[in-house]
Amino acid sequence: MRKVNVTPKDLLTESILILKKHKIKDAKLNAELIMSHCMNGDRIYLYENYNKCLTKIEQNLFRSLIRRRIKKEPVQYIIGKTEFMGIQFKVNKNVLIPRPDTETLVEFAIKYSLENKIDSKYRILDYGTGSGNIIISIAKYSPNLQYYAIDISRGALLLAKENAKLNGVDKDIVFVQSNGFSSFNSNFRFDMIVSNPPYIPTSVILKLPEEIKSFEPLISLDGGEDGLKVIKDIVFNAYKHLNKNGVCLIEIGYDQSDIVEKMVREVAKYKDIKFLKDLAGIKRVVFFKKK
Numbered sequence: 262m263r264k265v266n267v268t269p270k271d272l273l274t275e276s277i278l279i280l281k282k283h284k285i286k287d288a289k290l291n292a293e294l295i296m297s298h299c300m301n302g303d304r305i306y307l308y309e310n311y312n313k314c315l316t317k318i319e320q321n322l323f324r325s326l327i328r329r330r331i332k333k334e335p336v337q338y339i340i341g342k343t344e345f346m347g348i349q350f351k352v353n354k355n356v357l358i359p360r361p362d363t364e365t366l367v368e369f370a371i372k373y374s375l376e377n378k379i380d381s382k383y384r385i386l387d388y389g390t391g392s393g394n395i396i397i398s399i400a401k402y403s404p405n406l407q408y409y410a411i412d413i414s415r416g417a418l419l420l421a422k423e424n425a426k427l428n429g430v431d432k433d434i435v436f437v438q439s440n441g442f443s444s445f446n447s448n449f450r451f452d453m454i455v456s457n458p459p460y461i462p463t464s465v466i467l468k469l470p471e472e473i474k475s476f477e478p479l480i481s482l483d484g485g486e487d488g489l490k491v492i493k494d495i496v497f498n499a500y501k502h503l504n505k506n507g508v509c510l511i512e513i514g515y516d517q518s519d520i521v522e523k524m525v526r527e528v529a530k531y532k533d534i535k536f537l538k539d540l541a542g543i544k545r546v547v548f549f550k551k552k
């Protein structure tokens with residue numbers, strides 16, 4: 262028979278075992294994030310109320326969310342949020358879950374714009390904004406510039422706008438639904454273009470973990486046959502939309518630096534080509550400047 266007074270401690274003990282049995286990584290952290298969400302608080306609130314009696318609604322909600330996690334749905338989609346650059350972002354099935362790797366690009370973009378902006382007319386474009394994590398972080402940490410964000414996905418843009426509002430920068434960022442640069446004519450130029458584009462080759466997607474391939478939007482992962490479809494669009498066209506000495510920063514796959522470097526050199530419109538490494542020492546971001 263089920264206990265009448267069920268506490269977070271009881272349910273966590275039970276569910277951590279179940280998650281481990283289903284080979285869910287970070288079972289304890291996942292269970293605690295889900296429990297905090299059900300109790301409408303953070304993990305500190307959870308620890309402070311570890312032995313409180315849960316309502317029937319909280320218990321049922323927790324059990325149903327744990328069942329979703331067992332089916333491999335990422336915990337961030339289950340609780341509807343994640344953290345990036347120390348900022349809270351809402352996430353849903355329309356957007357990629359922001360990855361810590363992308364902070365390499367964002368940290369550089371913030372530092373570079375703070376050091377190189379001449380005035381408040383400095384314009385930054387985020388190509389493929391998803392949840393808005395990149396442009397919102399830049400707007401928060403490098404304020405008083407002009408920020409633009411595009412995405413082909415309407416669902417992503419709706420969420421990015423919500424995240425901008427949540428973080429108090431919605432009045433500063435112009436969001437545009439656009440397939441690549443098609444919405445901008447080349448009289449309208451940027452000083453910086455940043456992007457974390459889809460860069461996984463189509464054939465590799467099926468080999469990705471269940472959490473990714475069955476839940477994250479294909480449009481945010483699939484870089485076409487060679488993984489370079491969107492990267493090529495940016496490299497081949499960025500110079501038409503950049504001011505002289507304007508810079509471009511693109512996140513790339515772990516094995517794409519050689520081919521991307523060749524491509525950037527072949528366009529013959531760029532200088533100062535270099536790569537930024539992620540925490541694992543992998544060339545993760547290509548940087549180049551318009552001549």
Ligand SMILES: C[S@@+](CC[C@H](N)C(=O)[O-])C[C@H]1O[C@@H](n2cnc3c(N)ncnc32)[C@H](O)[C@@H]1O
Binds near residue numbers: 441
């Ligand atoms: C890898 S996700 C990156 C999302 C977010 N910027 C991040 O770092 O987590 C790539 C994004 O590019 C968008 N995208 C894909 N193709 C596009 C295109 N042709 N034009 C504009 N956006 C595109 C996708 O909808 C997706 O939101």
